[in-house]
Amino acid sequence: MSRLDGTAVPAAPVAQAGAGRKGLKAGALGLFSSVTLGLASTAPAYSMASALGVVAVAVGLRTPMVMVLAFVPxxxxxxxxxxxxxxDADCGTTFxxxxxxxxPRVGWMGGWxxxxxxxxxxxxxxxIAxxxxxxxxxxxxxxxxxxxxxxxxxxxxxxxxxxCYVGIEVSARLxxxxVCLEVALLALFAVAALVRVYGGNPGPGSIHxxxxxxxxxRIPSAQSLTTGILAAVIIYWGWDTAVAVNEETADSKRTPGRAAVICTVLLLVIYTLxxxxxxxxxxxxxxxxxxxxPAAADDVFSGLGSAVFGHHGAGPYLSRLLILMVLTSSVxxxxxxxxxxxxxxxxxAAHRAVPAGFARLHSRFLTPTWSTVSMGAASLGVFFLLHAVSRNILSDTIESVGLAIAFYxxxxxxxxxxxxxxxxxRSVRDLLTKGILPGLGGLIMLFLFCYAAFDVYADPHHGATSVHLxxxxxxxxxxxxxxxxxxxxxxxxxxxxxxxxxxLRLQHNLLPRALxxxxxxxxxxxxxxxxxxxGVGGDWYDVIPLSSGRLGLVVGDVLAHGLRAAATMGGxxxxxxxxxxxxxxxxxxxxxxxxxxxSGEHGGEGLAVTCLYAVYDPVTGRCTMxxxxxxxxxxxxxDGGVAHCPDLPSGPPLGVSGPPFQSTELELPEHSLIALFTDGLVRAADRDTAAGVEMLTGVLAARAGPLDQLADSAVTSLLPGPVDDDAALLLVRTRRLPADQVADWQIPPEPGAVADARAAATRQLTAWGLDELAFTTELVVSELVTNAVRYADGPIRLRLIRDHALICEVADTGHTSPHLRHAASDEEGGRGLYIIAQLTDRWGTRYTSTGKTIWVEQSLNTAHDAER
Structure with missing residues (x-):
């Protein structure tokens, strides 16, 4: 994390989106390599060898059409x-x-x-290999x-x-x-078969x-169609490998997506042919x-190869090449x-959804070490397990894979x-490519998943094994x-x-439920x-009502994440x-x-915390921060002028030693807009903090409309996509109290001025229609002004504020605050402040650079109740 001035502050590592952000070897693959990996992962030769017979049994002569229909989803x-x-070019893709x-729960299931x-x-x-x-x-x-x-x-x-362990480039070259050998042999097989059919030397079952x-x-039934598509969908699966290596691909935001679409189109051509x-x-x-x-249901090329190429001349060698083709496809x-x-x-692992050790990279090859090794080990474990419990590992596993494919x-x-x-x-293209087409694809996959899992595959007579549940x-x-x-x-x-x-629950419970x-x-x-x-935990905002109608504004960020950061934030x-x-x-x-x-009072020992605290006074329009x-x-x-960030001295984060903090005072005209935010709002994977602040400036320049809508617009515009770090935003559109709601007097520091102060306050309450509060207010003014004359030197100031409550303030040059106490029965003084505390709602003292101000607050509801 960094400040706007570029000064670095300590921060916990957070997984970031984008190519190379996690340390993988960025730019290692181009478009051709990405397409190659996508095609290789589908294993066209093996897929056709194992699925072509299953589709033919279901739909008969409409097998080529099913290949086309399966291409659509x-x-x-x-x-x-x-x-x-x-x-978001993140190699976690669906996760x-x-x-x-x-x-996160749905995302975790996508990764699973x-x-x-x-x-x-x-x-x-x-x-097969x-x-x-x-x-x-x-x-x-x-x-x-x-x-x-x-x-x-x-x-x-x-x-x-x-x-795979020694590097993505080695894998791509291989x-x-x-893949080139595989596609060439498939094309050779297709051409040879058609030549035999139309060249006068067809097989016994050949047809035009x-x-x-x-x-x-013309497909026999809906059930036949669905069964055929289920089998055909599996053979298209695997092209998403081109996207899974996006962080290692040049132009990671465009090339992998283009490669995925190209792969599916190429597969359509290959499979249909x-x-x-x-x-x-x-x-x-x-x-x-x-x-x-049925004898060749899981390997149609075994019989077709020798029949198409023949048993003379180059035929046996081409048949052997066909076997090699399936072998290379499976490899x-x-x-x-x-x-x-x-x-x-x-x-x-980088996003902390599994143990962080799986995010370890090889220092030389820049490949995931434990992730790759664990994948191989898990595959071996499942391989041996299924061999031990299943009588037909090929048919059982390939069909169960289809459920996981349709799911994610x-x-x-x-x-x-x-x-x-x-x-x-925003546009017809966005509606089509971002909304309708993906949504329709999701619905088709949902239907296939439910139909396969609860109808076709659930039949105990389907497949080689069944289980009594x-x-x-x-x-x-x-x-x-x-x-x-x-x-x-x-x-x-x-x-x-x-x-x-x-x-997340703790974070939300500790934040204000509503302002x-x-x-x-x-x-x-x-x-x-x-x-x-x-990324969850640590950011917060708050609004604190203060004395004399003032408002405290807070935004902060615990530079860590997780449960500890959220608990620290709450404290x-x-x-x-x-x-x-x-x-x-x-x-x-x-x-x-x-x-x-x-001191680690709130469990935050060893953590750094950034914080901005501002106090806005609606009477003077001044904001101190x-x-x-x-x-x-x-x-x-x-007035709609250019938005700006005030020149605010930024002290060290809390918990980090440095120079003392300094306050800055601004004068904000009425209806000024002030935005307090955390770094997570303006900083993202594809932009720095300064660019984010510029974007926020553009959003807030609109100003019009309710503030809630403006806040939503700011969040949507700045964080329309990945949110790797939590963010907080607090917007305030300032108001000023009208001049007729404030009365202010300078009181001479002499005993005779107390009566004049009482009289002035009573006249003002009459003008405001608050005569019911006159008795209590006279008592407050008498006590506070008398104490100021007795114990302080210099000018005295009396101020009345009519807001949500009636506020009475007496300011003097003294620095000694009065204390509320119970006077003994034989004491003549000491009861004034006690009586004030009993008759009013709140009272307190705040210190200023010139002395102190004692304020007392009375609810206006008291006056209305008395009136009724």
Whole structure:
């Protein structure tokens, strides 16, 4: 944190948004590398090999059309990623964005959804990598052995974890070769299949391409359509890796979003071409090379490869290349699945949503160390566990992944729409790309999630396993695995976010619930908590009614976060209110408050606190203020002049040694606007404090309308997106008491003047229509003026103020304050002040540079009651 003058003050580390903010290697990837990583993560060859048969069984000849339909929600969600990344390029993606929109608990579940999908998918893809590795070497017996494929899959996970550990650039270079080979072989397969079909050498089930294949209205039923789209959606999943590495991408706010959209479009072309050519060559029969052949449901390329390329000439080599294609696809997917999960966990640690140790970076490679290693270890653990309990790990895991995918993709779509809800009316483009399209994508994903989890996958006959649940009965293993993994996240979320929730609740309870109306000015206050656990706690504002109609204005910031900072803030706020009631000057009050911080009275030992305290007097229009390491307020003149920050000497933060505090006095014309704020309001990831103050100046220049609306406009304009540090804003539009509500007399310091003072006060009360208060006021004036004549030298001043109460003030040059006491029965004096205290509402003393002022306050309701 820094002051407006650029002087640094100590601050606790807070996770920031933006490329390189967390220490990752910024600028390491370009657009091509981002697209490559996105494509590799979807594993096109493996995805087609495992899902094409499932889709064909569901929709028959309309398989290519289903590939197109599944593309639609993916493109909609890709737009959500693009728009959200543009304002917050954080590698936590859904975790961060959902937290911004819906709060830390929902954000945590979004991050957990990514972790669940990636870890379970790793178990599936590692099995494929192990099996195809043996097939590539001609070791079909080992490929059929569950033990050997398990061992090989574990080796692949460990190897890819090591590659991710040594750097994002190494991973990207490897992906370029793997993806280019994969796409080239897929194109070769598609061309060869179509050549066979139309070149006079078709397969036994070959058919010509027809326009009806792309007619969605010919799909047999809604259930067939939904089942097919469910399977097809899974094969599109993975392009968001291009966004998950945004902090390591050049032009991090634009390139990742563009790469995500490009990836989905390229996948549409690849999948539609391959599905069309494969269906044209093999047909959709249940035998031989037919796509609906149950014997090849999880690997349609095994039979199609040799059939398309033949058994003569280059055919066997091309068939072997097809096996290599699926192998490289699974290897690439293994690598790119580790990347987004490791960075999601890394971002969650940076935002204190998981233990901070997961935010550790390698000093040389600038990659997340514990996040990457833990991702590999978790994948191995789930891989071995599922091998031990499931009879068919491939089908069970790949379908359960679909639930996690639909969950966090849909959550991202809804987060985009809700996050931009206030700006959707700015233009048609904003309404479409930030609102309608992401929201529609979220609704589609929500429908797919519910339909799959509670209908299709819940059927105990679906998949290879089922589980008997108490009170429910037998449920399909896919639903149990998918929902069970998400429910584990709910339990962990409640534990992990407990401190954030407690801190936020404490912070809100300690802040003013509402600012009561005050004659000195119109008031509006706003507190905006940070979206992550790392940023909540410490900022506060307050308004304190003082004697003689004056108003105390406070804004402060404990330079720390969490429960301790919120508790410290509450203690300091209470202490400051108590000190303010003593009518201390701002600089003196900050000195006493600093002593409390130094002594650790409120648990703030070792913490620094910035604070600004101002006192506004509506009678004189003067505002006296002092700052302890805090930015000065922004003052907008009543005549519409240029807003400015007054020249306010900024002492050291409370708890930090330095020069003494100094007060500054300003004269504020009526209807002047003064804004007190914390650093979190004006400082953001994409701007410094000075730029933020300039933005706030522009917002406050409008001045028109209720102050609450102006406060909302200021918060929305300055913090429309990520809130990594909590912020407080206090706006005051000053008022002056009319001259006819104040009466002022200079009293000679002689005994005979007491009677004249009483008479003058009585005449003024009659003019104000407050004759009912005359007796008490005469008694107050007599006692206070008599004491001033007796115990002080120099001029005496009597002032009456008619505001929300009748205030009587007597000022003199003495520095001795009277004390309220009970006079003994044989004492002649000492009873005057006691009687005054009994007849009035409040009284007190405040010291000035020339002496002291004793004030007494009587409620005007007393006069009205007497009148009735």
């Amino acid at each position: 993916m493109l909609l969600i890709a737009y959500a990623y693009k728009e959200l990344n543009a304002i 961060v964005w959902a937290g911004r929109a819906f709060g 959804g990514i972790i669940v999908a990636d870890v379970i998918f790793m178990a599936n893809i590692a099995e 192990g099996r195809y590795g043996f097939r590539l070497l001609g070791l079909d017996a080992l490929a059929a052995s569950r033990g050997w494929t398990t061992a090989a899959g574990a080796v692949w996970i460990a190897a890819m974890t090591a590659v 992906q370029r070769w793997l 391409v027809e326009p009806g294949w792309f007619d969605p209205f 391959v599905a069309t050519s494969a269906q044209a060559f093999g047909g959709v029969g249940a035998h031989g090379t037919g796509l609906a052949n 690439a997917a293994t690598l790119t699945t580790i990347l987004p999960t490791a960075r999601t966990v890394f971002s969650m 993709y849909g959550l991202t779509g809804f987060a985009c729409t809700w996050y931009y809800r206030r700006t959707l009316t 108490p009170l429910v009965g037998r449920v399909g293993g896919v639903t149990v695995l998918g929902l069970g993994a998400l429910l584990i996240g709910v339990v962990l979320m409640l534990v992990v976010t407990r401190e954030h929730t407690t801190t 009561p109306p005050h004659p000195a000015g119109e008031l509006a206050g706003r507190y905006l908590p940070a979206d992550s656990r790392s 300091l706020r209470t202490s400051l209110r108590a000190l303010a009631r003593l009518d201390l000057d701002p600089d003196e009050l900050l000195t006493h408050l600093g002593d409390l911080v130094d 002092a700052a302890a390491g805090h930015p000065p307020p922004l003052v907008v003149p009543a």
